[in-house]
Amino acid sequence: MNGRRKKSSGTPLLGKYELGRLLGRGTFAKVYLAHTVTGGEPVAVKVIDKAEVMGTEGMAPRVLQEVEAMRRLRHPGVLRLHEVLATRASIYLVMELAPRGDLQSRLAALPSHRFSEKAARRVFVQLTVALAHCHARGVTHRDLKPQNLLLDGAGNLKVSDFGLSALPDSFREDGRLHTACGTAAYAAPEVLRNKAYDGAKADAWSCGVTLFVLVAGRLPFDDANIPDMCRKACRRQYVVPPWVSPPTSRLLHRLLDPNPETRVAVEALAGTHPWFVKRSLSLDSHLDGLLDSQPERALAFRAPSVNAFDIISTSQWLDLSGMFGESRRSKEKRFVTTASPEQTLEQLGRAGRKLGYVVVVGKKGRECQRCPLGGLTISVEISELEPPLMLVEMRLEMDDGEVRVFSWDQLR
Structure with missing residues (x-):
């Protein structure tokens, strides 16, 4: 099963989505299984009653807050908001489907x-x-x-x-x-x-x-x-x-x-x-056998997983402004990515090729990328957390003790 279905003769929602069975309901909203008209990809559609929301104090701001928050976030671990539609009577939040429930x-x-x-x-x-x-x-x-x-x-x-x-x-x-x-x-x-x-x-x-x-x-x-x-x-x-x-x-x-x-x-x-x-003992994606064994196919129009540079540009873990401080902590940065070690090193190598990157394979299954910049070395170690998450640790090393001006922008 890949989650797709054949088109039916039913009237699609605003010409884009065919609503299916009810998945759940709340005080002001119902959530339906739906499929795209063009490709049959499964999605979840949250249907919000405008009149109910507008007539209840504090509810309209909550809806707006939810939409704004989800639009800000692009991460494999956050439910994806694909788009927002509206009619005179209802608001429709078209979201990523999470078929295995809560x-x-x-x-x-x-x-x-x-x-x-x-x-x-x-x-x-x-x-x-x-x-x-x-x-x-x-x-x-x-x-x-x-x-x-x-x-x-x-x-x-x-x-x-x-x-x-x-x-x-x-x-x-x-x-x-x-x-x-x-x-x-x-x-x-x-x-x-x-x-x-x-x-x-x-x-x-x-x-x-x-x-x-x-x-x-x-x-x-x-x-x-x-x-x-x-x-x-x-x-x-x-x-x-x-x-x-x-x-x-x-x-x-x-x-x-x-x-x-x-x-x-x-x-x-x-x-x-x-x-x-600790490295994961298994690459099995199931919760210890508690979940069904048949995975759903990813949506064709889903945004790609967050890669190293997406997280580097947004995460507070990689604010490099204090990298050259006196403390050891300021010389060590880390972030998490869903990209494989090979993909991450390829990204870093491509971005820093002009600076003369040298890639070295480390011990115990870790990858180490060393970037010699004339007395300054940035080592990057990648280790597995829990599939599909990888921890990337960056360490700044001074070969001669001299502090040099360095900006992450040099590696973009």
Whole structure:
């Protein structure tokens, strides 16, 4: 099955999409399976009732926020918005189809209501990489939970539902957010307490709760009384099940830190936690056998996966303005890509050929690209995170200790 279907004689939506069965519904919207009229490619169409939205306070801005956020984001781990259509009565969001549904439904279908650590690890790595991209583009999600995390035909994660997201213009002069929103059980303590908060750190807390649910099969803090739940969260009153490994317990401890100042940011996890530096034991794209074995074919008109240069140009991890500072950290940069090591090195080599790149194959399955620039060397190591994600680490080395003026623009 490739997800395509034969054309029917039904009336297509604005001449472009043929609506099929209902996939789900909410208060103001319904989501349908649809196919393009021209090629039969499957998509999901979210149909929003204009009258209902306009008649409900605060809903119109949420729709606009969702559209604007999704338009900003182009990443394999974020549900793709193809286009927005409208009639007098409805708004249509044409989105990438995630045929395997949401994580909450997957968990509910399992007897234990939880994933194995191997399966949870794969999901979590993809979540944090996608979220780091969102943060680098100025988008904080603010409603991360298993219900909003979808799976595509190959079992890869897709972050969805940006209706409560915050864009750069949502931040006040103090650089923080002031609107409490999201789902209480997944919201950070500072959000529940109606304090000004760092959106990225609040997302990190939600990632911690989500990870706990994936490996434990239950919420870490679950109380019908929100003030009581908030007190438990502030005191870290949660119990990790005995089957959860020590590294995972430590990761949960770092994410479920009630102090946002010391809470780990998702951007800081890549390359520092065993889940992110240990090579995958399998290239199998399925969640430990939990998902169906038949992948869906990718859409013919889907944008290409983010490559090294897409991420270099947008990620805060590669702000090279401080590369020549005194600290060791300023001389080391990293980013994540879905391109293969060969593709990444080819891209870097093509961009820097005029500077005399020399490619060297490193040990233990890593690739190392060295760029000698007259006493200055940039080494690039590529290692596998979780398929299809690769961690690219760039290191600046001074051969003679002399600081030279160097700009990334030289390699573009």
